[in-house]
Amino acid sequence: MAPLKDLLILDFSTLLPGPMATLMLAEAGAEVIKVERPGTGDDMRGYEPSVQGEGINFAMLNRGKQSIELNLKDPAARDRLRPLLERADVVIEQFRPGVMTRLGLGYEDVRALNPDIIYCSISGWGASGPKASEAGHDLNYMAETGILGLTLGSDGAPVLPPILAADIAGGAYPAMVNILLALRQRDKTGEGCWIDVAMGENLFPFLYWALGNASALGRWPRAGGETVTGGTPRYNIYRTRDDRFIAAAPLEDKFWANFTRVVGLPAELCDDDKDPAATTGAVARLIAEKTADEWLAAFEGVDICCSLVRSLEEALADPHWNARGVFGRGLRMGGRTVPALPSVIAPCLRDDRAGDLAPGLGTSNDTLS
Template identity: 75%
Template sequence: MSPLNDILVLDFSTLLPGPMATLFLADAGARVIKIERPPTGDEMRLYQPSVQNEGINFGMLNRGKESLSLNIKDADAMARLRPLLEQADVIIEQFRPGVMARLGLAHDDVRALNPDIIYCSINGWGSTGPKATLAGHDLNYMAETGVLGLSVDSTGAPILPPILAADIAGGAYPALINILLALRRRDQTGEGCLIEVAMGENLFPFLYWALGNANALDRWPVAGGETVTGGTPRYQIYRTLDNRHLAAAPLEDRFWANFVAVLGLPPELADDHRDPAATRAAVAEVIARKNAAEWMQAFEGMDVCCSIVLTLQEALQDPHWAARNTFSRSLQLGGKTIPALPSIIAPALRSTTVAPQAPELGSLTP
């Protein structure tokens, strides 16, 4: 039995954070109904690329859900929604603060119909504070929380991140965690609750090390000058002879000793406390003498915490993922069958009956 097989989720969210959270709820057995505005539904349905006019991004994030096509601004919308609102266990939305209230669907409105409801609001900055109604995307949240300023290139300019950390790690995952905790508490007390997930705010835990130093010692982090930002030869990216890159992270002394032994660094440079810049330069010079494959052969069987930087295509060809069945689930999309997004729900807790495709717009609409 799936742990959430008796849970009904109404998903008013679009794009990424909310849909990813409800994707994993569906993987755990919940019934998820997307409330989508006609005539196009979730904007991501129209995003390119697509297969046979089915948006790939939408398909990846909305596998196993159902769709109710409804303009919640219509006069009869509440009458149509009321039976679902009364039955729902969870509501998730990610409009700007105040939008659901104007639609008559705020937490208090829904709680009047369903006192046990767990109501999750995902937004950028929270519902209070000067930035509450400020529009933003992932890049903005990382820029305004100091995350982006700590990842820079050789000129000191911030590097554009390839992952949407605020949307996923700051939005989808906290929403999922708190919804599950709220369901557990409701089992104990019978009470629902209101959950607010502020994506920008939830990025700060990733800077735990910087916040601790800043608040306790008044020592503020410097891009390129900290352990995880390039301030040590033990946590660096080095170029190889064939213009590949070695991600070297032998932080602990035992790993560092193995690393410098393979490189053959003399003792005065192996002691990186004397002159870290000199050690880093020496390591870079040695790494540049051999190709990436040669280095991985040299490190074979050694605990050195070193990896070659792979392309995504190379990474997916790694037999490790096949051995773990990481991409064993399928997604049917535009007449094709492709690997589904790996689920963070443990295999023992996943539903085995989740539909392998995203819903057609209005699949539940009479």
């Protein structure tokens, strides 16, 4: 039996963090009902790209859920939610702090109807503090936690990250983890709780190495000057003769010894503690002498921690992912089936009956009657 079977989750969230969290919970067997505004629903329904008018991003994040269409500003409409609120196990919302309370749907309001409810609020800055009411997006959270300042390009300017780390790693994953912990706690105590997930502050653990150095030694991290920011030849990106790139990460001595031997680094430069910049420059010149394919052939079968920087198209063609079934689940949209978003839920914990369709807006409104 799927571990979250028979759990009901009311999902008031939109866009990415909350929907991804509830997608993972649905994968584990939970019944997830999205509560969407009339007419348009979740904004992602209308985002491009789309297939026959169905937003691909929405479909990827909301497969296997149900949808009800409801105007939360209408007291009569909110009253229709009462039966679902009374039997829900989890409520998840993603409005700015205070919005749900003003709608009469805050934690205390719901707890009055359902004392053991687990109520999860996701916001950028958290429900308290000077920034609590400020708007923000992923780029803002990475900028204000110091992460963006460590991602400088060759011109010295910060580089736009290609991933939404705050939304997913700072929002969706912590929400899922804390909801599961709260469910376990409720099993023991019979009591629910309110979970305040702040996407911005949840990025700081990714800087554990920098925070430790700063607090213990007073050494603040430098862009381009630390182990994981380009300050060592053992963790760097090198251009090949055919303008491809090798991501080299032979950090440990055993890997570094293999790497220096394969690339032909002169013995006097192998001790990279003496002059890291000189060693990095020498490695760069050596890598630039051969094509990417030549280097991949040279690295073959050697414990060396080096990879070709691949495009997404190239990455998806790697047989490793197919062998592990990473894209084995299907998503039906536009009259055809495409690979569903890979799940972080282990196969032994997934619900094989999880749907392969995203819900149409309001298709489960009959649950309100």
